[in-house]
Amino acid sequence: MYRDTPPPSVQLSPEVTDALDAGLPVVALESTLLAHGLPxxxxxxxxDEVEAAVRAGGAVPATIAVLDGVPHVGLTPAQLDRVCADPELAKLGVRDLPVAAAFGLSGATTVSSTALLAAGAGITVFATGGLGGVHRQSAETFDESADLVALARTSLVVVCAGVKSILDVPATLERLESLSVTVLGYRTRTFPGFYVADSGSPLDWSVDDAAQAAAVFAARRALVPGAVVVANPLPAEEQLDPALHDRVIAGALAAAEAEGVRGKAVTPFVLDHLHRASEGATLAVNVRLVLRNAELAGRIAAALAPQIAA
Structure with a gap:
């Protein structure tokens, strides 16, 4: 099967290399969730649970991180230990990758950098928790995640549970539309709200199964570069209590403002505050949604693999 050969500085694990060479489905996973999103x-x-969920969906997991300046697509257990244990691990978006490479630094990859490295390796499906997007009060701060532009430029399926709850959801959807990123609800016509099933923002399109999502991406790839976002909501019975959600989000944002937290430091700060304020409830929901996204991504990758091979 044809695929772009990664530059020598990018290391693919033997399992990921063998899977791609054989035309088997592979799902990329970010490492920022592990290093900065979970305690x-x-x-x-x-x-381990997220990688197992990808396998349960029928695909090979490829967790991505930068170690000593080298991007790794697919991590060994020892490398996962390192990513999860190091409190000094940097948070690397696309703009940070050249610096890490030049100076031999280690870091966890965000949605934008994971998408770039995955696509460069020939991986077409990526599972994450929530996307970055347009921050609240962006009219004054101009704070907008690099994830959005990366998705406009990178051809892959991204399975998520919406965008982070701290963001301006309607504004983010407007930006995705302006950037011509295809957004599909998975069995829903309402964009999910990450910790909650319903953000209140409607969607134009939805799919009912993994095969339909794969067909939309195959059609998109034949027409124009760019991502297909598959927004996968939690079942209502598994979501965070909406009243608790609104209360802890408001408190977390106020705390970030009071302490002058800005830029890429906002998300880890707020996630930690949410975990403590909700007495661990947000952490449990976060893990559930990531596992569901990983399993669905595995099924989409399995449905897409024969179309790519053809």
Whole structure:
């Protein structure tokens, strides 16, 4: 099967290399969730659970991180240990990758950098928790995640549970539309709200199964570069209580503002505040939604693999 050969500086694990060469389905996974989104030591167990969920969906997992300046697509257990244990691990978006490479730094990859490295390796499906997007009060701060532009430029399926709850959801959807990123609800016509099933923002399109999502991406790839976002809501019975959600989000944003937290430091700060304020409820929901996204991504990758091989 044809695929772009990664530059020598990018290391693919033997399992990922063999899977891609054989035309088997592979799902990329970000490492920022592990290094900056989940508390230690829970993050290490979650890493194994997420990879197992991809396998349950019928695909090979490829967790991505930068170690000593080298991007790795697919991590060994020892490398996962390192990513999950190091409190000094940097958070690397696309703009940060050249710096890490030049200076031999290690870091966890965000949605934008994971998408770039995955697509460069020939991986067409990526599972994450929630996307970055347009921040609240962006009219004054101009704070907008690099994830959005990356999705406009990178051809892959991204399975998520919406965007982070701290963001401006309607504004993010407007930007995705302006950037011509295809957004599909998975069995829903309402964009999910990450910790909650319904953000209140409607969607134009939905799919009923993994095969339909794969067909939309195959059609998109034949027409124009760019991502297909598959928004996968939690079942109502598994979501965070909406009243608790609104209360802890408001408190977390106020705390970030009071302490002057800005830029890429906002998300880890707010996630930690949410975990403490909800007495662990947000952490449990976060893990559930990531596992569901990983399993669905595995099924989409399995449905897409024969179309790519053809």
């Amino acid at each position: 230690r030591p829970d993050n290490r167990a979650a890493a």
